[in-house]
Amino acid sequence: MAARSRVVYWAAQVLSQTSSPEGASTAVFTPRDWASTTPFPSWKALEGLAQSLEIFAEERIPIVESSDIASPKTSPSPMGHRTRELEWKRSHQEELLRYADQWVALEGEMIIAHGREPLEVIAESRSKGIMVPYIFFVETTHGEIFKIGL
């Protein structure tokens, strides 16, 4: 599940930098997408891990199994980017309606932040350890409306 992946991700960032400081800029772990190739300073990795764990405690989500670390999951899609989030959006349209006309930051299957102000949503996501948030607007229309670009 996405939440677990995030903890595994941050834990791996911490481990990679505490065990091999000289290799901190080298990607050592790829839990789910190419965001993980981003190097982090160790304090940021620790902070991200701590904040992810806090979310888990609040949501009462079971955290991590050793098998996740032994064989991290990679996206099966050839496009390989945010496929889990897209699938979640496809299958949770009614839940998304609760965030109508808002910006939403989604990580895996978890909504990290939402609100009317995109900058606030991004800031909240980053404060929770999601350094590269996936952010989108939940646009609602009523009646027979055809959207065009502008």
Next chain:
Amino acid sequence: MIAVTYEHQVPYNYDLRGISFPILILRLSLPGQVEPALDIEAYLDSGAEKSLIEGSFATALGIELLSGRETKFVSTNRSEFIARLHRICLSHPTIGSFDLEVGFSTASIARNLLGRDFFNLVQIGFRERQLTFYISSTP
């Protein structure tokens, strides 16, 4: 007979009405930098001359939005709104990375648009009946 070969095929996405539309999720960052970055959705819009992105995203990347050159985007009913031009990097893990000068809106917009300036950097084709588009990194 003309045949064009594509490297990737991407199914359309769906909005809350169940209407399908072609989008790409791209990573937005400053050229030559990994962070700060955002993953954003953008509509593929072959009718747009230039790509247009929500202005707040520029601020989130550390760009001073109003420092960019001012330009106008004109809609089909001739209504205009102001955007500021900034060079950014749009990247995708399998398609590639593209440095591009895009417009950042000075008012809030609901949809980011990838226009013909982006299409100029890739090869792209649509099969509307199959609700799929095809894309290659070589234009």
